Amino acid sequence: MIYYEIHPVNPEAHLFEVTLRLESVGAEGHTLYMPNWIPGSYMIRDFSKHIQWIRAENSEGPMKLGRIDKSSWHLPASDSSVVVTYQVYAWDLSVRGAHLDQTHGFFNGTCVFLAVSGREKETCTVDINRPDGEEYVHWRLATGLKAIEDTAEFGFGRYQASDYDELIDCPVEMSDFNLISFEACGIPHHMVLTGRHKVDDERLATDLKKICEHHLQFFGEPAPMDRYLFMTYVLGNGFGGLEHRNSTALHCSREDLPLETDDTDGVKETYQTFLDLCSHEYFHTWNVKQIKPTEFLPYDTQRESYTELLWAFEGITSYYDNLALAQTETLDKEEYLTRLAKTLTAVRRSKGRFIQTVTDSSFDAWTKFYKQDENAPNAVVSYYTKGAEIALCLDLLIRKSTHWQKSLKDIMRRLWSEYGLAKKGVENDTIQSMVLEETPDSAHEEIQRFFHLALYTTDPLPTDSLLSSVGLSLAYLPRRDRNDRGGFKASLPEDKQLSDLGIEYKSKAVGVLVKNVYADSVAAEAGVSAGDHLLAIDGLRISGSDFDKQVQQISVGETVTLVAFRRDELMEFEVALEAAECDTAYITYDEKGSEKAQQQFAQWLNLKESGQ
Structure with a gap:
């Protein structure tokens, strides 16, 4: 067993002190390393740069740690137990980093826990300590790690991970946080809110319960978790999320949260955005945390792991995060169509869509998507938004070719049962093959043509014709001002030459x-x-x-x-x-749409597929 201890030794100076204990070190010694990136955020971040100092000792005294490279050390052989101690500077206020001050502490394991090369599959135990001082006695602790040895729920104490991968996939929040709890399909869920805020606890719990139950039922049993945490830091201006196996780290703005004074029949746009973020990260519990590209099995956190499949893992997730809000009636249909139109606008305004395919965007995430400069709108297409448009088209195409007997949901369920549960990696052509297996031979030529066009060319997608099949009309008009990103309209605005x-x-x-x-x-x-x-x-x-x-x-x-x-x-x-370019998407109801198309529109948004 590998044993860690982490202590917020100086919140004012933003310092965690970490201890790593090993019972013995073999004749070859060990390589210790800090990850260079965190799964879900595809950029080299060099977390080792935040180590202030590091030392090692055994029963005979100090040991020499040899530097191997920017993030690795060589630990010499020892017959007795070895203690490695180091301090980590934690002042990265992001969902992917570590942050510590007098108000809270947060860390991802990738930022604070050294790995022992070759022993990543061993069980890890970690003692997580409260900061010293009376001012911290009211702090609690939230993490997806398993509490052991009489450690109370949300208490400081001893936790365990089955291996290093689980250790770094369960972030930790410590503070005097606001805790909102609910059950979804019998599974305990908790929303942990840190930072000054006001919130309608009951409404947030009610809405999240509907969304979580929807996703749990979408994939079916067994659920991939027996407990789930939304860990949210509330800021004056903030937004972001990072998925983990049984939790998510979120940032939101204070205005994003629902208040008791809000209209109970409506959902303000900022709250829609927050629910969409929660839905997105929760869907990732299956799609990327369990269903993974082959290149991510296992994660290699020392170097880039290239895949062309982020269009599916981020794009399909981005499609379903909003759709779930409509299908649970958390949003009304026209609010959903407004958000869909804004996604299509984002794709349309990217000049990068003319020169970069969505699979290239995924492969180049490390150097282009996550390192965008002033020329990014001309050079990069987002695998989030373009991927969501592909998923929309694919869902409607499957429905159309099977006379609405099947949908993209059937593909996702198969991916969960045949790849996620089986711990089997998804290949570049896995989804294409599954879609062909689920659709009649007569549709295969059209589907193969669609996949080639969508994934390996920069040609436009057939989004307008597929939306028309469910009684919707899509048009692109010039934007009215900088804030105009399109939306649903009862009738199209006047097309002025601007x-x-x-x-x-x-x-x-x-x-x-x-x-x-x-x-x-x-x-x-x-x-x-x-x-x-x-x-x-x-x-x-x-x-x-x-x-x-x-x-x-x-x-x-x-x-x-x-x-x-x-x-x-x-x-x-x-x-x-x-x-002005016609780059702003507007969706309206098609006045010429048939009654059948209207029925299919209702079926699409209410998830009433045949036999389900």
Whole structure:
């Protein structure tokens, strides 16, 4: 057994002290290493850089630790037990890091626990201690690790993991947190809220219960967990999540949470977004934590693990996270369609969709998707949003080809039973093969053509025609302003010809700061670049809050002069304005839709498949 102890020795200085004990070290010694990345966040993060100091000793005294590389040490042989002690600086306020101060402590195991190379399959025991001092006596502890030796639920004490992979897959939150508990399909679930906030506990528990039960019933028995934790840090402005085997680490903004004063019949948009995040990370409990690409079995946290399948593991999850809200009536149908339209808008506005396939986006996640720069909108397509659009099309295509007897849900259930439960890796063509097995021969040519188009080309998807089969109409129009991302409309807005520069910007006290310049836009042709501070347009000062209106008051084709600073140099650009691109998705009910299409629309959103 490998034994760890972790103690928040100095919350004010953000320091955890960690002890690793080994009963003996063989003649070859051991390699100790800290992971370089955390599963679910595909970027090398070099967590070892936060180790302040490290030392080792046995019964005879100090031992020399030899450095191997940036994240590895060589521990010499020893006949007696060895103690390795080190301190970790924890000031990364993110779902993937470690953070400690006087208000709370949080860590992922990848940030604090050294691994013993070759012994990763051994049982790990860890003592998690409370910070010293009276001010911390009310703190509790939340983790997915199994409590042992009389450790109380949500108490500090001794925990156990079956192996190192489980140890680093169960993050820990410690604070005087707010605890909301409920059962879903008989399984205990808990929402742990840290940070100053107000919340309608009952409504949050009620909504989460519906979503969790939906996902549990979606995949069927057995459930992959016997207890589940939502660990949420509430901030003034925050958003994010990272999935784990029986928990998730979340960040949200205070305004995202429901309040008792909110309209009980409606769901405010920020709360919709938070429920969508919870739904997304919970769905991952199956789709990526259990059902995994072959390349992730096992995870190699020392180096990149490349896969082209993130379109399925993130994209399909992104499709079902929102759909579950509609199918549980947490959102009404038109709210769901609004969120779907915004996803389609995000895909449409990515110029990267013309040059990068969704499988390349997945493979290049380590260097492109997770390291985006000012040119990312021109070079990267998101496997989240494009993957969600692919999943939507695939779901409707399976339904159509089987006369609505089957759906993408049948594929996900098979993946769970044949791959997740069997601990078998998903190959690049596994999903394609399953879909062909579940659909009639007459549809195979169309399905194979769809997979090739969706995964290995940059051609547009047949989303509009597939939505029309369920009585919906999809149109793309120019955006009205920077905040317009489309949505559901009872009738389409008037299609006006609006002027546009082809940039994204951030408002400043004076003028605007260019964030991105779209390829082939008039701004790009004129030489405007990211980082330019635009001050005036045709001799008039630019108003950051009204810049869209200023541009739209200029006729399409009219040439204007932009004055800007690039670094500390004054620049001028002559720009002939172009018509705004039709890049904003609007979904409406198809007035020509048949009664059958309307019935299929209701069936789709209420999950009333035949025989289920």
